[in-house]
Amino acid sequence: SYELTQPPSVSVSPGQTARITCSADALPKEYAYWYQQKPGQAPVLMIYKDIERPSGIPERFSGSTSGTTVTLTISGVQAEDEADYYCQSADSSGTYRVFGGGTKLTVL
Amino acid sequence: DVQLVESGGGLVQPGGSLKLSCVASGFTFSDSAMHWVRQASGKGLEWVGRIRGKANSYATAYAASVKGRFTISRDDSKNTAYLQMNSLKTDDTAVYYCTTLLDYWGQGALVTVSS
Numbered sequence: 001s002y003e004l005t006q007p008p009s010v011s012v013s014p015g016q017t018a019r020i021t022c023s024a025d026a027l028p029k030e031y032a033y034w035y036q037q038k039p040g041q042a043p044v045l046m047i048y049k050d051i052e053r054p055s056g057i058p059e060r061f062s063g064s065t066s067g068t069t070v071t072l073t074i075s076g077v078q079a080e081d082e083a084d085y086y087c088q089s090a091d092s093s094g095t096y097r098v099f100g101g102g103t104k105l106t107v108l
Numbered sequence: 109d110v111q112l113v114e115s116g117g118g119l120v121q122p123g124g125s126l127k128l129s130c131v132a133s134g135f136t137f138s139d140s141a142m143h144w145v146r147q148a149s150g151k152g153l154e155w156v157g158r159i160r161g162k163a164n165s166y167a168t169a170y171a172a173s174v175k176g177r178f179t180i181s182r183d184d185s186k187n188t189a190y191l192q193m194n195s196l197k198t199d200d201t202a203v204y205y206c207t208t209l210l211d212y213w214g215q216g217a218l219v220t221v222s223s
Contacts, residue, residue: 001172033209033210035153037153042205042207042213042214042215042216043145043153043205043207043213044213045210045211048210054210054211084152086152086153088153088155088209095169096155096169096171097143097155097158097209098155099145099152099153099154099155100152101152102152102153
């Protein structure tokens with residue numbers, strides 16, 4: 001089965017840059033999507049199609065891709081960015097979606 | 109405003125059935141694939157399955173963990189998607205979200221499978 005691997009946790013100080021990776025276990029890689037989830041809330045889409053940012057999402061959030069790894073970068077991290085972040089993609093048929101295990105971002 | 113409102117959650121015994129509904133408003137529901145995603149308490153997100161729109165013959169797909177037990181359907185005249193859950197197991201206990209997997213997510217419906 002198709003799997004996406006994320007680090008369980010990332011910690012940064014305010015104003016620093018946080019990078020959260022998501023590695024797919026096979027090629028080809030479908031587009032990846034990133035979600036932010038705060039406790040007790042539904043996920044919010046932060047990045048779609050690897051690098052695109054929905055309207056209303058701060059510019060400090062960006063996505064990039066290299067090979068089978070996609071990365072969510074948060075530049076100038078703020079306290080309000082503390083949350084769980086999930087990547088999502090699909091298998092090569094584009095049919096079966098899968099989420100990464102999630103990364104807890106802690107702002108020190 | 110866009111809204112997705114789930115209902116139908118609750119407590120059910122192992123082996124039982126439950127049907128969730130998701131009423132959509134504020135966007136063109138009939139053109140949208142609708143997905144169900146669940147999250148057990150303290151755990152990550154798990155994709156459950158999806159149903160495409162009429163243009164794609166209402167095609168469905170399911171995660172291996174629920175295939176053969178769960179069925180997704182939709183009624184475009186009511187802007188509603190459904191998740192029929194049969195042969196429920198304790199591992200199915202979770203908050204169930206309906207979502208387009210893009211901008212739109214419901215608030216979630218809690219399903220508890222316990223004796």
